[in-house]
Each structure stands twice: as structure tokens, then as C-alpha cells.
Amino acid sequence: MATPLATAQALKLWHDVNLAQVHGDEADLSLRQVTILLTIYMEAPPHTIRDLAKKLNVSKPVITRALDSMGKLELVARRRDEADRRNVLVQRTVKGALYLDRLANLIGASSKSL
Amino acid sequence: MATPLATAQALKLWHDVNLAQVHGDEADLSLRQVTILLTIYMEAPPHTIRDLAKKLNVSKPVITRALDSMGKLELVARRRDEADRRNVLVQRTVKGALYLDRLANLIGASSKSL
DNA sequence: TAAGACTGAAACGCATCCGTAACGATTTTG
DNA sequence: CAAAATCGTTACGGATGCGTTTCAGTCTTA
Numbered sequence: 601m602a603t604p605l606a607t608a609q610a611l612k613l614w615h616d617v618n619l620a621q622v623h624g625d626e627a628d629l630s631l632r633q634v635t636i637l638l639t640i641y642m643e644a645p646p647h648t649i650r651d652l653a654k655k656l657n658v659s660k661p662v663i664t665r666a667l668d669s670m671g672k673l674e675l676v677a678r679r680r681d682e683a684d685r686r687n688v689l690v691q692r693t694v695k696g697a698l699y700l701d702r703l704a705n706l707i708g709a710s711s712k713s714l
Numbered sequence: 715m716a717t718p719l720a721t722a723q724a725l726k727l728w729h730d731v732n733l734a735q736v737h738g739d740e741a742d743l744s745l746r747q748v749t750i751l752l753t754i755y756m757e758a759p760p761h762t763i764r765d766l767a768k769k770l771n772v773s774k775p776v777i778t779r780a781l782d783s784m785g786k787l788e789l790v791a792r793r794r795d796e797a798d799r800r801n802v803l804v805q806r807t808v809k810g811a812l813y814l815d816r817l818a819n820l821i822g823a824s825s826k827s828l
Numbered sequence: 829t830a831a832g833a834c835t836g837a838a839a840c841g842c843a844t845c846c847g848t849a850a851c852g853a854t855t856t857t858g
Numbered sequence: 859c860a861a862a863a864t865c866g867t868t869a870c871g872g873a874t875g876c877g878t879t880t881c882a883g884t885c886t887t888a
Contacts, residue, residue: 608756610821611814615752617728621745622770628745630875635736638729642722649836656736659877664837669874686835686884700725707724744845763866773847778867783844800854800865 609714616710617703626699627673632658633666640676640690641700647690648681675699723828730824731817740813741787746772747780754790754804755814761804762795789813 605613621628629637635656640647649667653660667690670676675696681687719727735742743751749770754761763781767774781804784790789810795801 605818605822605825607815607818607822610818610825611752611756614731614817614821615749615756618745618749618752619770622749622772630744631732631742632736632875635729635732638725638732642725642729650834656733658736660836661838661878662876665875668837684835684885688836701721703728704719704721704724707728708719708721711719711724746845764864774866775848775868776846779845782867798855798865802866 605714613707613710613714616713617706620706620710626702629670630666632656632662633670636663636666637670637675637696637700641692641696645689645691646681646687648687649690652690670696719828727821727824727828730827731820734820734824740816743784744780746770746776747784750777750780751784751789751810751814755806755810759803759805760795760801762801763804766804784810 636652639652639655649660649663652663656663667676667678671678673695674693677691677693679689679691681689750766753766753769763774763777766777770777781790781792785792787809788807791805791807793803793805795803
């Protein structure tokens, strides 16, 4: 991006995307949940609960519960690490990818009208 | 903006700003709350509860409660409409303006690193 | 192999959010 | 001026999120 977004532009972008989310009938995730979801999909695996908790600087139960709720929505999946069965590996799903694709399109469309 | 954000860029922007919010110690507002706040500050007054509810396509109690919580944080203020005392006019505050200014800076800074 | 460390999950208590349905206060209408 | 309409709020019941603490399962190490 050549020039960073000016204040009004940045806020308009934020407003438009958030408004679309509110209008849409998708389940709206919490701030932490979206951040977790994005981390899983943007950074290279493996993703463990502990790593995610450290990256976001939140407690492990926050991650566990976020995976519970997003798991119900099939946005992410869990799998035991067979090499070290204490670990749980968080994995991507088709629905999760679609969810983020839709989000990216929303952002892209809003940024176009700046 | 010359070219709209590509998928990866859009998601990185969203991730970075959300992560900063999670890391920060500010009260994190819900999706609806931020949208309401942004609407109040970006569109011309007056703002009534009914108008806001209609714009966001949510019920009036959602607006009332959002104003309750954001009012406690002094992000917005309420005032009776003396012309029609049934109405409540939602008003901006210094803290609210600062809050959004910080948010805009966050977005601007993240967009710079694309 | 027994003691300790580590990992994710469950339990508990608290706070907050939501939608629907009611309710008082105020204004408009007939 | 009484009846209806409008506005924002409150009350209710249910769902969800959070932090801290505790726990069971698994690995490491001494």
C-alpha cells in the first residue's frame, strides 16, 4: 500500500466491515475468537493450545473454549498429537476457510470504495 | 485506494488490528458496540435510539444497552431532546473521540506494513 | 520406575450480551 | 380531551465469554 489509511478512511473501512457482519446472519465471533481463527489460518502449523495462548497473551482456557465454540461451528478442528499425546493440534476446516474468505472479500470490497 | 486489498493482505490487516486490541488493556467492545460507536461519530447528528436501531437492523434494547455500557466508559453520552421529550439524543464525548482516534491509528499503522 | 513437569480440559463464579415482551412517559390524532 | 401511537427503558430467561483454580492424562528425568 503506497500511503497508509487516513483516519477517516480507516474508520470508514472498519465501520463498513463491522456493519456487514452485524447485518449478516453468520455467527459473530468475539474479538479473541477471530484473532485465534486468523492465527490458525495465517501462520504455519502446528498450532497447539499453549502456543496460541502465548501468541495472544491470554490464558489457555480461553483458547480451549474458543475452540469449543468454533468447533461447533466447524470453523476449526482438533486432533491429538500422536507424537506427544499431551498436545492437541488445531486444524483448519473447509468452513473455516470459507468464513475467512468471505471476511477478506468484505474487507476488499470496502477498501475499494475508499 | 488504487487496488483493493488482496485476500492475504486483508486478513493480515484484520488480524493485526484485532491482535493489538486483544493485547491492549482497553475495554474491548462487542461487534455491535463498535459499529454503533462508529456510526455516532461518522454520521451527522442527531442520533436517536430508533434511528441507530434501524441503521444497524437490530432491536432498540440492543442500542439502549450498548449505550449503557459505553456510557459507563464515557465513550458516548445521552441527552433528552427538549423539542420532543420522548427522544434521546446520543452525543459524542472526548473519550469516545480518543478511542476511535487510537483505533484509526492502529488500522493506519497496520495498513502501512502491507 | 517413581517423582516431577507439562498439557489441555473441566469446574466454579462472575459479568455481559442477546431477543422478546412488557412498561411508563410523551406526543399526536380524531 | 380521550384514545392511539411513538419513544426509550426495564424485566425476564437463556446463552456465552472470561479468569482462576483444579484436575486427569502423558511425558521426562533422576
